Amino acid sequence: MSLRSNRIAEQMKKELGDIITRKLKDPRVGFITVTDVEVSGDLQLATVYISSLGNDREREETLKALAKAAGFIRTEIGHRIRLRRTPEITFEFDSSVEYGNKIDALLRSLNND
Numbered sequence: 001m002s003l004r005s006n007r008i009a010e011q012m013k014k015e016l017g018d019i020i021t022r023k024l025k026d027p028r029v030g031f032i033t034v035t036d037v038e039v040s041g042d043l044q045l046a047t048v049y050i051s052s053l054g055n056d057r058e059r060e061e062t063l064k065a066l067a068k069a070a071g072f073i074r075t076e077i078g079h080r081i082r083l084r085r086t087p088e089i090t091f092e093f094d095s096s097v098e099y100g101n102k103i104d105a106l107l108r109s110l111n112n113d
Contacts, residue, residue: 002041009037009046011081016048019076020066028065030054035094039087046087049094059093066091 016034036049052062066073070089078086 005039009039026065
């Protein structure tokens with residue numbers, strides 16, 4: 001990614017956290033954290049990585065709710081960040097947090113033995 005797309009990704013990450021926690025009223029969206037945003041070089045696509053608490057079914061419901069609210073979220077991003085074109089937003093789960101917890105548990109079990 002270029003320097004400009006990195007700056008826009010960081011700004012979107014900050015704004016998305018605020019929009020999701022304060023503006024989104026869908027009960028299916030629980031406690032989620034925006035872990036990363038990747039913006040394409042031409043600023044047309046943005047992939048938002050989120051982590052969420054709960055089981056797999058609750059996570060899938062959260063993902064469906066965010067996909068349904070993507071238009072509203074994109075409009076809010078467009079109002080907050082001045083761009084010629086607001087990127088299309090897709091949501092994906094970030095599995096790196098779970099992977100890190102698994103590695104940490106393995107290391108702790110090695111230390112206990």
